[in-house]
Amino acid sequence: MRIGVVTFPGTLDDRDAQRAVRIAGGEAVALWHADENLHKVDAVVLPGGFSFGDYLRCGAIAAQAPVMESIIKAANGGLPVLGICNGFQVLVESHLLPGGLIRNDVQTFVCRDQKLVVENVDTPWTNQFKLNQEITIPLKNGEGGYIADAETLKRLEGEGLVAFRYKDFNPNGSLNDIAGLRNERGNVVGLMPHPEHAVEAGFGPDASVAMRSGVDGLGFFKSVLNSVVNA
Amino acid sequence: MPKIIVEVMPKADLLDPAGKAVNNALHRNGHNEISNVRIGKRIELHFDRAVTDADVAAAQKIGEEFLSNAVIEDVVSVTVEN
Numbered sequence: 001m002r003i004g005v006v007t008f009p010g011t012l013d014d015r016d017a018q019r020a021v022r023i024a025g026g027e028a029v030a031l032w033h034a035d036e037n038l039h040k041v042d043a044v045v046l047p048g049g050f051s052f053g054d055y056l057r058c059g060a061i062a063a064q065a066p067v068m069e070s071i072i073k074a075a076n077g078g079l080p081v082l083g084i085c086n087g088f089q090v091l092v093e094s095h096l097l098p099g100g101l102i103r104n105d106v107q108t109f110v111c112r113d114q115k116l117v118v119e120n121v122d123t124p125w126t127n128q129f130k131l132n133q134e135i136t137i138p139l140k141n142g143e144g145g146y147i148a149d150a151e152t153l154k155r156l157e158g159e160g161l162v163a164f165r166y167k168d169f170n171p172n173g174s175l176n177d178i179a180g181l182r183n184e185r186g187n188v189v190g191l192m193p194h195p196e197h198a199v200e201a202g203f204g205p206d207a208s209v210a211m212r213s214g215v216d217g218l219g220f221f222k223s224v225l226n227s228v229v230n231a
Numbered sequence: 232m233p234k235i236i237v238e239v240m241p242k243a244d245l246l247d248p249a250g251k252a253v254n255n256a257l258h259r260n261g262h263n264e265i266s267n268v269r270i271g272k273r274i275e276l277h278f279d280r281a282v283t284d285a286d287v288a289a290a291q292k293i294g295e296e297f298l299s300n301a302v303i304e305d306v307v308s309v310t311v312e313n
Contacts, residue, residue: 100302107248
């Protein structure tokens with residue numbers, strides 16, 4: 001179970017994502033932005049951060065990296081790809097997911113433990129969740145406002161492509177409270193909040209049992225290991 | 232230096248938080264005659280030779296596909312300075 005984690009210049013959460021893969025029971029494989037070789041991984045995580053300093057637009061320059069050419073090709077062939085935060089921005093800039101992400105409507109960086117509803121469990125990244133399960137994972141972004149034109153939104157809602165929706169509080173002005181999407185095939189999933197920061201008790205969001213004990217993010221990584229095993 | 236200048240603006244119906252923040256600051260400074268501010272990007276593509284029609288066509292394409300994101304922005308002008 002080799003899960004690739006891509007590092008671009010300016011990526012921050014690659015080590016956390018690698019650690020999340022290992023805690024879930026997989027082997028984390030570091031992928032480098034300038035190397036188009038995917039090293040026979042079974043899935044790819046595009047982690048969060050500020051790739052290329054958010055120059056031009058968040059994720060826009062990363063989307064042109066050699067490794068992305070291989071990932072786009074492999075994703076179109078069914079390889080599971082998860083984009084987290086800046087990784088989600090890379091996915092929309094790569095046109096693997098529709099729409100765009102703009103500066104938060106509150107005009108400030110937002111960092112909080114965020115409640116989400118998992119609205120789609122038919123993907124390699126969400127199959128260990130229950131439909132409409134509420135999860136809490138950290139959210140930290142400056143440009144997380146999801147937008148798309150009316151026609152695209154209608155299609156996303158009509159075809160059930162909204163994978164995660166903000167619950168109780170919309171932190172960034174995202175249309176329809178959209179926190180994350182899946183593609184038609186389901187193998188590509190992107191979201192702004194950070195599952196890799198909620199995988200080990202003591203270091204996650206506060207939960208009812210104890211402070212910092214939230215591990216709701218682990219489901220993402222267990223899901224992909226489960227789907228790879230069954231593939 | 233010959234150059235092509237590509238100008239990109241956030242779509243008109245989209246919230247431009249940077250423009251809004253600057254507008255608020257201008258109003259604090261008494262410039263209430265300014266009703267709105269929008270902030271876009273000016274991108275210069277430099278050439279070591281004269282710019283050709285093909286370069287302009289390529290710049291238009293680069294502008295639409297890479298320098299802007301059609302979901303949130305428009306290329307409002309592509310001009311040549313030879």
